[in-house]
Amino acid sequence: MSELDLLLLLVLAHVLGDFYLQPLSWVKDRLQWHFKSPKLQLHVSVHMGLSLAVILVWQWSYGWSHDSLMAVALALTIGLSHYLIDVAKSYSSNGLMAFLLDQLAHLVVLLLLWSAYTANWFWWPPTMPxxxxxxxxxxxxxxxxxxxxxxxxxxxxxxxxxxxxxxxxxxxxxxxxxxxxxxxxxxxxxxxxxxxxxxxxxxxxxxxxxxxxxxxxxxxxxxxxxxxxxxxxxxxxxxxxxxxxxx
Structure with missing residues (x-):
């Protein structure tokens, strides 16, 4: 597995957690209770679990098995950022723009964490062929x-x-x-x-x-x-x- 595989797996985990493992009742609970929503906490826990599993599997495949504490730290950071972003979205109009900005924020966080963890900043500064x-x-x-x-x-x-x-x-x-x-x-x-x-x-x-x-x-x-x-x-x-x- 390459370092780019880790980024792809993290995005895959995000898609699974946000669109396939989040019932509509969780979304409604978040919109009603915002940061107090117990379903939001459960949703964030799902994301942290998926992210931790992805990072540990990648470390094992890539030969970084000694870095398990960093895997936990990354999963916690992903979970915290996801919580804050979703709380902010719960106060929005919940329209198309809110959805796009929400997903963009999640992906940017994953990209930044991956770049810092693997020391891959090839995408910055951005260049356009x-x-x-x-x-x-x-x-x-x-x-x-x-x-x-x-x-x-x-x-x-x-x-x-x-x-x-x-x-x-x-x-x-x-x-x-x-x-x-x-x-x-x-x-x-x-x-x-x-x-x-x-x-x-x-x-x-x-x-x-x-x-x-x-x-x-x-x-x-x-x-x-x-x-x-x-x-x-x-x-x-x-x-x-x-x-x-x-x-």
């Missing part, structure tokens, strides 16, 4: 910036739709468009253009009923314009990124 920067820029461009661009391009036709009854999820089209463009970009980078056609065909099947029942053709044309713009921009960014990465 050119191909990674190109991929990151491409995905960032096809999400919100492209949504804004499409909105501006279709802005002149939007007043004509204001009198039509609104149906569907609030901002549903916005997020569907971002997912669609992200998938198109991924398929272009993987040279899977057939998958793009399959995805667009599936979308057309789902949208056909709504559009065919629309009393005003303006909605149909508006949706088609938005889809074609979304696909065209995503293809353009994807092909440009591929040319940069392979050229």
């Amino acid at each position: 050119e191909h990674t920067a190109v991929l990151l820029m491409a995905y960032l461009l096809v999400l919100t910036p492209t949504s804004v661009l499409i909105g501006q391009l279709l802005r002149s036709w939007r007043p004509e739709l204001l009198n039509m009854p609104m149906q569907g999820l609030l901002s549903g089209g916005h997020y569907i468009g971002m997912l669609e463009r992200g998938l198109i970009l991924t398929f272009v980078l993987l040279d899977q253009f057939g998958a793009i056609g399959f995805m667009l065909a599936a979308k057309s099947v789902f949208r056909f009923g709504d559009l065919s029942r629309a009393q005003d053709m303006k909605l149909t044309e508006y949706v088609l314009l938005g889809t074609l713009l979304s696909v065209s921009i995503s293809l353009g960014i994807g092909l440009a990124a591929r040319q940069w990465l392979t050229g």
Whole structure:
């Protein structure tokens, strides 16, 4: 086993403890009682037990069997940090952002403890290879910036739709468009253009009923314009990124 295996095992233990060994009743108890929650203490104990088992197994496999006291100290530190992070989350709105920040905090703690324990700080200061920067820029461009661009391009036709009854999820089209463009970009980078056609065909099947029942053709044309713009921009960014990465 390598030292990187320890980090992977710690993350695996975290996933098991947070998502598979934590009943919903424990989560509700934590949200109700916060730092006084007995279920939170039990949850933290599960994490400490899993972390201690992982570190001891890794030490035995890696030949560090003499460092068992350090394993206990690391497990206790992981448990304490988990307790503090979960208590802080229990006072939040418990929405998507709280969930993402909670998981990010847990992973950062594991990374820092692993780095200190194994003296591996290769990830700091952070460096970004050119191909990674190109991929990151491409995905960032096809999400919100492209949504804004499409909105501006279709802005002149939007007043004509204001009198039509609104149906569907609030901002549903916005997020569907971002997912669609992200998938198109991924398929272009993987040279899977057939998958793009399959995805667009599936979308057309789902949208056909709504559009065919629309009393005003303006909605149909508006949706088609938005889809074609979304696909065209995503293809353009994807092909440009591929040319940069392979050229």
